[in-house]
Structures are given as C-alpha cells and as structure tokens.
Amino acid sequence: MAQFVHPATADITLAGVLSALADPIRLQIVRGLLQESGCLSCTAASPCPTIAKSTLSNHFRVLREAGLIQTSKKGVEHQNAVRSADLEARFPGLLMAILAHSVTDGLPVTSE
C-alpha cells in the first residue's frame, strides 16, 4: 500500500470532479475536510457512522483519483486533505462555486 495514486494537477478533469462531487456522501466528506483545517482520517471524515468501511474506502478512492483530495499515510491512519490549491489552479472558482451551495443539498428550501 505504499503511496497512493494522485493525478497531477493538469490531469484533473472536469467530469471527474463533477462525478466525484455528484455523490452527497462525497460532497459532505469534502465539506467536512475543508471545515476541519483540511486533515482528517477516513473514519473521522465520514459524514455518517452507518456507512460500511469498504464503502467509505471506495468513496475516498474516488475522491483521490479525481484529484479532489490528497491522502498520506501517518501511522495507522490516513490523513486526507482537500487539494484546494491544485483545484483552484486547474478550475478557478469551481470548487468554491460548488461548495458555496452544498449546505442546501438534500434540504429543499420549500415543500417536500
């Protein structure tokens, strides 16, 4: 499990970013990471304790391969951080534009 595979900044694709963030769980993970000074273990960054470890691991892999987060091993844990600078360089304003509205996700303003 040496080091993880992270795409270079130039290799981050728009479809990959959107696809990764299209999942509410992953969206919440990224939001949580940004709120917590950017470094959390996988379980600490989980938005819901009922999610299976394997599922969570998969979500982190998707985020990692999309270039949204950077994962480094630290002891028995993994430290995850949002690649804010890389994303800003690759798609200026995109992440902010998306996360600016993520609070309302799944919380309809009106009926339902």
Added chain:
Amino acid sequence: MAQFVHPATADITLAGVLSALADPIRLQIVRGLLQESGCLSCTAASPCPTIAKSTLSNHFRVLREAGLIQTSKKGVEHQNAVRSADLEARFPGLLMAILAHSVTDGLPVTSE
C-alpha cells in the same frame, strides 16, 4: 404524452445538477443548447451522431429531471432550453463556473 415533468426551481438539488453534468455527453448538450440561443430539438442537440436514440432520450430525461433544461413539445419535435434563470436563482454562479471550464482542458469557451 402530456407535458414533461420539470422540478420547481426550489426543488433543484446540487447533487442532481452535478450528477447530470458529470456525464461528458450531457455537459456537451447543455453547452450546445446555450450556444444555440437555447432552443434545439433532441437530435439537433446531440453532440455525437453515433449515440443511440434511446440513450439520447435518457440523457435528456436526466437533464430535465435535474432541472437543467426545459422541454416543450412543438409538433413532432421537442424543444429544449437550458433553465439558465432558474439555475442562477437556485445556485448563483454555479452553472457558469462549471461551463467556463467545460471545454476539457483549458480552452476558453468565451472566445470560441
């Protein structure tokens, strides 16, 4: 086939929008619609002639149900338009932030 089901502006969700635009084909459809004064039939808005009709129909359904486009029947064709104003009202700046980079790797949309 009465009218199509379009979500109210308030019911448009972030995950729905991101999920709909996470597909390169749908991203191209939306871009094409915006470039063409916003009204195109389904086949006219197809970014690739090899896509099966059923697949295309499904893509338009996804875009419609996500609140990205409005479809109205006009004779034998369907007229599709991006719900720019609704999206701007619901998620200010989001669509623009996404489409600003949708030309896959750095080519500017504006000067095209």
Added chain:
DNA sequence: TTCAATAGTTCGGAAGTATGGAACTATTGA
C-alpha cells in the same frame, strides 16, 4: 381517411458500477 416518414419514448437484456460483509494487510502498543 389511410399510409408513410420523422421525432422521441419505453422495454428488455447485457455490461458496468455501488454497496456492504468477511477476510486481509499494516501499524501501534502492551
């Protein structure tokens, strides 16, 4: 009215993707 052409939709099966439990690896600490 009947027939053919066109534009989309729906159906059904094949291929791909997501989920979670069980088993596995890696690190730490006793």
Added chain:
DNA sequence: TCAATAGTTCCATACTTCCGAACTATTGAA
C-alpha cells in the same frame, strides 16, 4: 508475540447505463 485499530481488497447482490427493437405521437401526402 499478541491484540487492537485503520483501511484495503474480494466477492456477491443490487442498482444504473447503454443500446437495439418495438412503440407512440405528429405531420404531410395520396
């Protein structure tokens, strides 16, 4: 060395996507 903890991998099941074929709806011509 053993147990505990953090993640990953494997596998089976469930869900989604894609396409061809059949279907519906509108138009225009005979």
